[in-house]
Amino acid sequence: MRVSAALQRAFFARDSVKVAPELLGCMVTANGVTVRLTEVEAYREDDPASHSFRGETARTAVMFGPPGFLYVYFTYGMHFCANLVCGPDGSGAAVLLRAGEVVAGVEAARERRGAKVPDRDLARGPARLAQAMGWDREDDGRDMVGAVMQGTGAAAVAAGPRTGITKAADTNWRFWIPGDRFVSPYKRHPKAPPASAD
DNA sequence: AAAGTGATCTGCT
DNA sequence: GCAGATCACTTTA
Numbered sequence: 752m753r754v755s756a757a758l759q760r761a762f763f764a765r766d767s768v769k770v771a772p773e774l775l776g777c778m779v780t781a782n783g784v785t786v787r788l789t790e791v792e793a794y795r796e797d798d799p800a801s802h803s804f805r806g807e808t809a810r811t812a813v814m815f816g817p818p819g820f821l822y823v824y825f826t827y828g829m830h831f832c833a834n835l836v837c838g839p840d841g842s843g844a845a846v847l848l849r850a851g852e853v854v855a856g857v858e859a860a861r862e863r864r865g866a867k868v869p870d871r872d873l874a875r876g877p878a879r880l881a882q883a884m885g886w887d888r889e890d891d892g893r894d895m896v897g898a899v900m901q902g903t904g905a906a907a908v909a910a911g912p913r914t915g916i917t918k919a920a921d922t923n924w925r926f927w928i929p930g931d932r933f934v935s936p937y938k939r940h941p942k943a944p945p946a947s948a949d
Numbered sequence: 950a951a952a953g954t955g956a957t958c959t960g961c962t
Numbered sequence: 963g964c965a966g967a968t969c970a971c972t973t974t975a
Contacts, residue, residue: 792970794970800970801970802970805958805959808957808958809957810956810957810958824956824957824970825955825956825957826955826956826957826969826970826971827953827954827955827956827969827971827972828953828954828955828956828969828971829953829954829955829971829972830954830971830972832970832971834970847970849970876971876972877970877971878970878971878972879971879972913970914970914971915969915970915971916969916970917968917969938971940969940970941950941951
């Protein structure tokens with residue numbers, strides 16, 4: 752089952768913090784691989800941890816564009832990560848695709864990730880997921896409406912602090928399917944201030 | 950715990 | 963323009 756392009760665009764046009772948990776359990780297909788999302792994080796313009804926080808730049812242009820497009824960025828000199836752009840056109844919000852279960856195209860995914868990578872690790876981690884999907888800088892700005900399908904959904908959703916960031920390290924905008932094996936381990940950034948104790 | 954890697958951003962000139 | 967810091971990560975210890 753799939754909804755119309757207009758309805759799906761409207762789905763992404765909402766607040767990324769609302770959209771993120773609803774993406775869990777959804778299927779995303781690209782380049783011969785389909786993943787079921789198990790872990791995502793929300794970012795938006797009023798968020799110090801977001802690339803969009805300091806305004807639009809050449810890199811973040813897609814993030815400030817219309818919703819439903821893919822924002823791909825390159826980091827740490829070797830990794831790509833992928834987001835689904837959210838919010839209305841002109842707002843800098845997106846949902847980072849952090850992990851998923853490869854449910855179709857395992858062979859294609861393993862070809863990109865490496866022959867001896869176990870199924871569990873094919874897309875468990877944002878850069879791993881992007882590599883499994885065959886995404887790189889050329890996919891920045893690609894229209895994802897039609898590539899995202901509602902799956903069986905998530906039986907439950909957990910929320911907690913986002914992984915690997917130094918700013919806004921206690922904002923609970925990471926969402927995952929509790930108990931799912933295809934969720935990456937939480938790692939606080941070594942330079943982030945100690946966790947708040949509430 | 951820290952290296953590896955390079956684009957990007959900031960804050961100077 | 964240019965230097966220095968930073969970085970939504972992965973891998974190997």
